[in-house]
Each structure stands twice: as structure tokens, then as C-alpha cells.
Amino acid sequence: MQKVINVLAVLSFLGTAGIIGGGTVVYLRRDAIAERVKENVAKAATEAITEALPGMMDAALPELPATTGGAIPNTPPTTIPSF
Numbered sequence: 472m473q474k475v476i477n478v479l480a481v482l483s484f485l486g487t488a489g490i491i492g493g494g495t496v497v498y499l500r501r502d503a504i505a506e507r508v509k510e511n512v513a514k515a516a517t518e519a520i521t522e523a524l525p526g527m528m529d530a531a532l533p534e535l536p537a538t539t540g541g542a543i544p545n546t547p548p549t550t551i552p553s554f
Contacts, residue, residue, distance in 0.1 A: 497504070
């Protein structure tokens with residue numbers, strides 16, 4: 472029974488040491504991790520916008536007419552009455 476308890480104690484120590492070591496690594500590298508996440512988010516957003524943009528532009532722009540009419544006649548400017 473003592474051997475089982477010793478094995479559990481060693482496993483508990485290794486687990487605790489792993490948690491502390493992993494937390495320390497993450498804490499010391501938090502700036503690099505944050506920058507990597509920002510870059511990934513910016514890249515994903517840019518790709519999503521780039522893929523959606525052509526479809527949005529095609530839907531938003533009306534088709535240009537094949538022919539046009541004549542020029543608009545020149546009309547005299549209207550005057551505002553003074554009081």
C-alpha cells in the first residue's frame with residue numbers, strides 16, 4: 472500500500488510541477504502570444520473581407536447603360552427673390 476501512495480505522490484508532484492512550469496512559460500511569453508493572436512485575427516479578417524468584397528461590389532453596383540441620351544439643355548439660373 473505504501474508503494475501505491477508513493478506513486479500517487481510522485482504523480483501529484485509531477486502534475487503540479489507541470490502546471491507551474493506551463494503557467495510560468497505562458498506568463499513569460501504572454502506578449503509574443505498576444506502578438507501572434509493579433510496577427511492571426513488580422514489575417515483572418517483581411518481574408519474574409521477580401522473574399523466577400525467582390526460579391527458585395529457586384530451586388531452594389533448597377534450595370535452601366537449601353538447607350539446614353541443627349542446633353543441636358545442649358546437652363547437659365549433661377550434667382551432668389553430678395554426681401
